[in-house]
Amino acid sequence: MAKQGIGAAVKVAAAGADALRPSAPGLVILIYHRVGGHTASAVDLTTAGFDAQVGELAASGRLVTLDEGIARLEAGAVADWPVVLTFDDGTTDWVSEALPVLARHRAPATFYVATDFIEARRPFPGEGAPISWDGLQELVASGLATIGSHTHTHALLDRVDGPSAAGELDRSIDLIGERLGVTCTHFAYPKALLGSPAAEAEVRARFRSAAVAGSRANPSDGDRYRLHRTPIQVADGLRWFRRKASGGMRLEDSARQLVNRRRYAQAGS
Numbered sequence: 001m002a003k004q005g006i007g008a009a010v011k012v013a014a015a016g017a018d019a020l021r022p023s024a025p026g027l028v029i030l031i032y033h034r035v036g037g038h039t040a041s042a043v044d045l046t047t048a049g050f051d052a053q054v055g056e057l058a059a060s061g062r063l064v065t066l067d068e069g070i071a072r073l074e075a076g077a078v079a080d081w082p083v084v085l086t087f088d089d090g091t092t093d094w095v096s097e098a099l100p101v102l103a104r105h106r107a108p109a110t111f112y113v114a115t116d117f118i119e120a121r122r123p124f125p126g127e128g129a130p131i132s133w134d135g136l137q138e139l140v141a142s143g144l145a146t147i148g149s150h151t152h153t154h155a156l157l158d159r160v161d162g163p164s165a166a167g168e169l170d171r172s173i174d175l176i177g178e179r180l181g182v183t184c185t186h187f188a189y190p191k192a193l194l195g196s197p198a199a200e201a202e203v204r205a206r207f208r209s210a211a212v213a214g215s216r217a218n219p220s221d222g223d224r225y226r227l228h229r230t231p232i233q234v235a236d237g238l239r240w241f242r243r244k245a246s247g248g249m250r251l252e253d254s255a256r257q258l259v260n261r262r263r264y265a266q267a268g269s
């Protein structure tokens with residue numbers, strides 16, 4: 001309960017900070033993880049909640065594919081706040097819960113997959129049943145999905161050397177190509193943590209874009225290999241979701257990164 005209280009206070013403070021320093025228009029990229037609300041995860045939205053969010057964005061006409069979003073960035077055409085939906089990791093609910101909603105609203109989305117979990121049928125932490133390659137194929141067949149890489153083993157790339165990073169990236173690109181017959185051109189860093197300089201060089205050599213943390217809109221002169229993304233949590237409801245879809249809530253992201261850094265420092269490796 002105390003934890004939830006702190007979260008809510010940070011959301012209110014973040015909204016206040018937005019009002020003082022509004023963001024310039026840009027490309028907003030939202031991060032989802034799971035849909036269905038079947039687990040206790042803070043990022044497992046109810047299907048109805050997800051449907052309300054996607055429905056609102058689809059009706060606004062702002063939803064674009066990741067490729068279109070990047071093309072808009074490069075053309076400097078982001079004044080109308082385009083929005084890209086993205087998913088991380090790779091759980092079964094992507095096809096059972098998220099896909100019907102996306103299909104109903106004709107909403108495109110990018111799915112960043114940590115391929116080892118799919119290939120080895122290994123569950124994600126927090127009761128995350130891994131999606132199958134057939135399930136991913138179903139997403140591809142819908143015509144709405146872009147499949148991206150999220151490394152092979154969900155490896156944090158901030159402390160690895162170039163060859164280790166290259167191995168993670170190539171394994172995931174190869175599996176996506178072999179199993180799904182698609183070329184993987186987009187990447188999202190696990191835990192939204194930017195890679196070491198050597199790892200980042202490997203990412204830049206292989207992909208058209210890469211995403212980190214940020215909770216803010218991407219300006220047209222931004223680096224497409226350090227795209228900001230905004231995580232959507234169950235606790236956001238429609239109220240904070242709307243703020244996030246407008247490029248707001250930067251402060252919440254700063255608070256989360258601080259907590260994450262402390263956690264890693266305490267873990268000591």
Ligand SMILES: [Zn+2]
Binds near residue numbers: 088089154190191
């Ligand atoms: Zn992840």
